[in-house]
Amino acid sequence: MIEERARRRLPPWAVDALIGAGVTLVVSIVISSGQGGRQGPDAIAHLWAAGLGALMLARRRHPVTVLAVTALGLFAYYAAGYPAVGIAVPVTAALFSAAEFGRLVHAVVTAVVVVAVSVFFRLIEGQDFSYVVGYELAGHILLMAAAIALGDSLRSRRNAQAGARRIAELTAQRYRQEAGARLHAERLAIARDLHDSIGHTTSVISLHADVARESLGHDESQTRAALDLIKDTSTRTMSELRRTVALLRTPDEDARSVVSLSGVGALREAAAAAGIEIDVEMRVTAELPATVDASAFRIVQEAVTNIVKHSHGTRARITAFDDGPLLRLSVVDDGPGHAIGTVTATATGRGHGVEPGHDIGQEHGTGPGHGIAGMRERAESLGGTLTAGRERAGFAVRAVLPLERVS
Incomplete structure (x- = not known):
């Protein structure tokens, strides 16, 4: 949760810069201890540490390249005879980055190659087998495996969150579509109601208007009856339309209050x-x-x-x-x-x-x-x-x- 909040506050490049600074600081401290090597730590060694940190700025766009350059740089560092820095610490950040951005196979293969090359050359140089394999190897392997596992778990969590967001978006889109379909159905229902109600009324009114017109001046009682029917029909229709509008405004009202058999x-x-x-x-x-x-x-x-x-x-x-x-x-x-x-x-x-x-x-x-x-x-x-x-x-x-x- 803390990491997620930090990511929301910091842009990606700032996060990468902090990781790079951490890599440079840790590797520089280990170099400064001056353990082993044919020559002591100098500016080139510390510049190499800074180079490992600078690679983190490209870890998102080129994780495999960063991983390969880090591994090759480690081999070149040891070939130059500088003090020991282990094998896990310098490559941990690159392994983490490769796994984080979906290059799990490359991370595992690189870790295996680094371990194998390191063990091979240290044994050729005559270092004690029990110390190299029995004592140090397990720690290096565990540290690199932890970095790879952490990067892959972070990637999986991001994918899960992205999937959840996508599901939420699709669900919201479906709700919008269903709402649109319900609105369309309601409009059709209103159109049918208006057609049925007004169509019936206008037919009756038209028919009896003709009757009133034909009987006008000839049969006053028939004219009056036709006009009374027109008035009653139009009054009923207006009342029904008012009830329909009231129902639309209060959709929970019982539909029986509008029309019924x-x-x-x-x-x-x-x-x-x-x-x-x-x-x-x-x-x-x-x-x-x-x-x-x-x-x-x-x-x-x-x-x-x-x-x-x-x-x-x-x-x-x-x-x-x-x-x-x-x-x-x-x-x-x-x-x-x-x-x-x-x-x-x-x-x-x-x-x-x-x-x-x-x-x-x-x-x-x-x-x-x-x-x-x-x-x-x-x-x-x-x-x-x-x-x-x-x-x-x-x-x-x-x-x-x-x-x-x-x-």
Whole structure:
């Protein structure tokens, strides 16, 4: 911990300069003791010690070169006959540096070569075998091994710390991506809600505005009824939009406070005003999760909107019942319809030919619509399925929603 704090305070070159100064000081002290050798310590010997220290300034960029020059310099020092300085002390810093910067093999090989050369020449010179091998060798080997092990452990710790930082960065990046994905999903959900709610409302308002315009000056009661329905529908929609905005501001609020299958009755009233009678059969015995409840209502709402806008029938039936872990929905009308040049869309969003009675591929005759796609996205976001198409009884939208979230 102390070393790590020191590294944070000192730049790398300063650390290397301190190591170099330490090497020069220690080797110079050993040289000054004047033990052995054919000639006493002089300025060249101390200059050699300073050279070993200066090599530390290049230990980060050229650790192998520093190691090789140190070993060769040691051999040249002894060949010149200067006082003994051992073999471990002068090369310890170079061995440490090589191991610290990932040159472990070079450090081990250099240590073995230095020891072997030293023992060989000392024995040739006639020094006592027991003293050279039995007494001094173990200490030299232990000191060099400790330097190599310390350098390698420091390198391993740095790599581990770098790996931990990288993992932290990747984790933070993943969290940012997940947050972006959640934001995108929320935007899609808001878009679907706005499409379903406002699309249904505008369809009803447009229809009854036409009724009021045609009856204006001819049937005052019908005009008044159409205008009252427009007012009630717009008021309900504004109230629902306010609740939706309130939910967005307080996301922990129960989604049931916004929309629920319990509000299907309002859809039946709007459709009845448009001349379409809707029968509702609700056989839901289990308590629905808020997300399933809200999505089920939106699917039914969009299906009813399509019926009001495009169906030539006069009746429709809404059915909802829980089947074990599933909620099954269906909205079926009785319209024979007439082909209006549009294609049906299934839950996969692909067209399957001309479908009479429903403008699935286009809405308002202006281009591709998003009704079926929105219903499909709602169902699939919960792990369910949705199909839409012509059946014998009429045009049907059927959805199956799991009551538990599918991961």
